[in-house]
Amino acid sequence: MAAVEMEELTSGASGRIIPVFKNLRRSVFSYDSFRRSLIFIQSIFLWFLLLLPRQRLSSASQPPSPSSSWPSLKRRFAIRREEEDTLRRRALAEGLQMVAETDDWPSRCQWSTSIFFGVKRNALFCRSWFPAVNCLRLLKSFSPKNFEPKTTGLGDDDPDTEQPVKLGKRGQITDQLVELPIEHQIYDMVDAAGAKGITITEANYIIILVYISIVTLGIMVIIHGLNEHSGRYAHFARQLTSCNFGVYAMDWIGHGGSDGLHGYVPSLDHVVADTGAFLEKIKSEYPGIPCFLFGHSTGGAVVLKAASYPHIEQMLEGIILTSPALRVKPAHPIVGAVAPLFSMVVPKYQFKGANKRGIPVSRDPAALLAKYSDPLVYTGPMRVRTGHEILRISSYLLRNFKSVTIPFFVLHGTADKVTDPLASQDLYNRAASEFKDIKLYEGFLHDLLFEPEHDEVAQDIIDWMEKRLLTSCNLENINSQW
Incomplete structure (x- = not known):
């Protein structure tokens, strides 16, 4: 079974300008002669481009004809289309x-x-x-049974903790975590920015949020x-x-x-x-x-x-x-x-x-x-x-x-x-x-x-x-x- 020919590349750095030159070796000219011809043609074009500005300078002194405005209109149209895109x-x-x-x-x-x-x-x-830079992170949530308001640091382990949550990688806690019990209501986050730590009582769980400075x-x-x-x-x-x-x-x-x-x-x-x-x-x-x-x-x-x-x-x-x-x-x-x-x-x-x-x-x-x-x-x-x-x-x-x-x-x-x-x-x-x-x-x-x-x-x-x-x-x- 013949192998299926792979289509040309569509992404990356190469392979997208090659198809024009497919089957070149099978042309009537030899590779060397064709290459020399192209180099010769390229040289002629380069000399032409070098002489082109002089021709433009000489023609600039002449009054513009109606037909000469067409390239400028075409250029302006291309620029406008490019800007819109x-x-x-x-x-x-x-x-x-x-x-x-x-x-x-x-x-x-x-x-x-x-x-x-x-x-x-x-x-x-x-x-x-x-x-x-400064944000609230969930530290842990736990059952409020036998809970007493206290000031604690990150190293403290609460025996009632049921759902430990890791802090963000390399997150730093400013000072100490202050637990503030609130009776059966959701705390308004807007006022949390100045706090070191916030405790929210929701249903049967206390949720501790920590104010963190990120480096x-x-x-x-x-x-x-x-x-x-x-x-x-x-x-x-x-x-x-x-x-x-x-x-x-x-x-x-x-x-x-x-x-x-x-x-x-x-x-x-x-x-x-x-x-x-x-x-x-x-x-x-x-x-x-x-x-x-x-x-x-x-x-x-x-x-x-x-x-x-x-x-x-x-x-x-x-x-x-x-x-x-x-x-x-x-x-x-x-x-x-x-x-x-x-x-x-x-x-x-x-x-x-x-x-x-x-x-x-x-x-x-x-x-x-x-x-x-x-x-x-x-x-x-x-x-x-x-x-x-x-x-x-x-x-x-x-x-x-x-x-x-x-x-x-x-x-x-x-x-x-x-x-x-x-x-x-x-x-x-x-x-x-x-x-x-x-x-x-x-x-x-x-x-x-x-x-x-x-x-x-x-x-x-x-x-x-x-x-x-x-x-x-x-x-x-x-x-x-x-």
Whole structure:
């Protein structure tokens, strides 16, 4: 039985501009002659582009003709359509649910959205999640029999306790817990803010609520992958805030609720610069709090390049990369030869070789359905400039693995068909970083945080950050002693 041909990729860093060049070797021209011809044509076009501004200057002195206004009208129409699409996407991003309503997480987390202006003054849509600085937590409930009002600390164990409840991880109690018995009524929570502890009598149980001050251990800045947006990481943010980590996330240009044509990235260097500027803003607002950068897929490549700049590296405790796009190569060398030319001439052109169906990025059918039915996820064919930028940043990183010195944790699925897990292994082997770790998940696909085992992956990331903070703290203590 013949094998079924796999459709082209629809997510990640590669495989979406390749179909134009299928079956090239079977053409009437040889590969070498065709390649030389394309290089020659490319050179002619480049010279033409260099001479083009002079022609425009000479024609500018002449009075405009009625026909010359058509390109400007067309350009204005395209800009207006792009702005309308951005406003539509921003409204969708604002309306996106940022917390789950299945439990009491909203009472333990503060969240918000904001606009950050990037290096090119483009408006970038941002999200944040933080553990509530001061909040009420349930300590325990017990039967009121033989109950006497008293002042107690957390170390006291009441023999009548029937339903012990653990405090939040690393939660700190201010002073002592004061039990205030109330006769058979529900206490008004509005007046609870100034109390150290509140006791509520409900039916036959006394419920003790504790006023807790939360210490933020660190802040993670999330840089999402190609074609998606930061709102997809709300569940991951929940796990981080439950362990007392703050979370910021930024939509790239042309993604989510940010400015730009949907799915179009004029330069990944701009995304790198935006990431550095966003991190500087966060550090200025939270001085002294450790920061981590997280990047998925192409976002991982952005994070790795950003961390290669000394002024950004010194602001970070480390970086986390999931399925990073580190070795992205076109299926045919011709693509690499013509990509620079096409990205200059027709940067926004979409190759029609890709569609919504393709190689799965998760083994969870519900996660796939949620991703490709999300209106903020770009599912169209890849734009020429975007594809060229991915090839360019991947090539740069591949040449500079040995210069990586920042602490990092790279995670990759061994069954990933979108980005190369062996490239992650090469990064780990060749990087000069003293503090580095790698974890390869057997049989996992590309979107690790949307696999059925996403909670396990998230916990591995949290454990690594805690280990990194502990190591950093120990080093600081040793240095202070010397």
